[in-house]
Amino acid sequence: MLLNDFYKLxxxxKIDAENSTAFIELNKNHEIYKGHFPGNPVVPGVCLTQLIKEVMETIEKKELMLVSADYIKFMAIVNPEINNNLQIDLKIKNKEDYTIQVTSETHFGTTVFYKFKGIFKAK
Structure with a gap:
């Protein structure tokens, strides 16, 4: 885990062959929030992308590398003091070229914070 104690799965x-849901608890006391941003903590966007990668590695049970990110959209700010429990819905397709396509939404209740669509491959 690159982000150490940033979150806990x-x-x-695993809903079916293509769909999974991950539940994440953010560590609202993590060191990263001292700089991003003091007094108003916000989960950095790059950390949300890393979170998707690490959840995918858990699902696929292997190390992955992001090949392409076709769509990344930040819909709302994630303040860990307000929303530290997130749900990530993933749709996963294994392709013939041994890559893995994932489409995901990260949300808290009905508020979608982050949408991602990209391609991973095994390291």
């Missing part, structure tokens, strides 16, 4: 549900 509290639950993972």
């Amino acid at each position: 509290t639950n993972m549900n």
Whole structure:
């Protein structure tokens, strides 16, 4: 885990061959928030992307590398003091060229914070 104690994966549900849901608890006391931003903590966008990669590695049970990010959209600010429990819904397709396409939404309740669509491959 690149982000050390940044978050904890509290639950993972594999719904079917292509769909999974991950439940994440953010560590609202993590050191990163001292700089991003003092007094008004915000989860850095790059950390949300890393979170998707690490959840994918848990699902696929192997190290992955991001090949391309076709779509990244930040829909709302993630303040860990307000929303530290996130849900990530993933749709995963294994391709014939041994890459893995993922489309995901990260949300808290009905508020979608982050949308991602990209391609991973095994390291």
